[in-house]
């Protein structure tokens with residue numbers, strides 16, 4: 589296996605490539621995980637030892653469950669309209685992976701409550717946006733939104749894969765395993781929602797509308813996590829120098845142009861606007877191979893202690 593420098597984005601620049609058929613693509617297993625989270629072990633400064641950037645990921649964990657429920661429901665509806673048995677199988681794998689993400693993140697979100705994270709408030713916010721908004725859209729719009737959400741999770745997953753060191757500043761092994769498991773699977777299934785959209789619709793203006801809604805949600809709604817948390821957790825921190833140092837570092841880690849989660853991935857995010865865009869134009873196969881070994885090796889894999897079952901859905905004609 590080629591050794592890659594995981595701290596710097598050194599992969600070959602994305603290039604358009606021949607897309608393989610669904611039949612040739614690697615299997616996508618549905619992995620059941622049991623992390624057994626414990627609030628006493630949860631590190632609220634997990635992400636590069638910052639409070640606010642870590643709070644961003646805590647808010648993301650809550651919003652993701654609502655996005656995943658929309659993806660599951662939309663994928664289920666459209667699976668029946670697909671003729672290709674291999675794409676159908678891949679949609680089943682997408683549904684299975686997202687169902688497990690949503691369930692396990694809910695377990696994690698309950699742990700966050702013990703750390704004065706406003707879980708109830710964020711659920712209220714997300715419920716209004718997703719359950720009373722997005723999930724009531726007509727199916728073609730939901731299909732586009734599903735592809736848009738999956739684009740953002742693919743961008744995030746690629747960022748995480750290229751910045752492995754960010755996840756090793758903390759001793760919190762379960763939180764690390766949770767995010768790395770999710771990262772791996774988002775990258776594994778990143779092309780499925782897009783392929784379903786292209787096969788059943790392919791309408792460019794519709795695709796861009798779903799992208800715009802996903803962008804507003806992920807760029808503007810989720811970061812409220814970082815903005816609100818100091819007022820809720822320890823308001824007196826607002827007058828301390830260490831808080832403002834943390835705020836500066838956190839801002840850099842999220843929106844910094846050089847290495848920030850969103851600042852450094854803007855060109856990937858907006859590549860979606862290209863009419864002939866495809867998720868696999870951003871080739872992550874080498875990273876996937878590296879992480880499958882690192883995370884799933886039967887002896888030393890970081891996920892191995894928590895993996896309880898792995899199922900590949902059958903192809904059905």
Ligand SMILES: [Fe+2]
Pocket residue numbers: 656685686689690741770774
């Ligand atoms: Fe997910």
Ligand SMILES: [Fe+2]
Pocket residue numbers: 686738741773774777
């Ligand atoms: Fe996903």
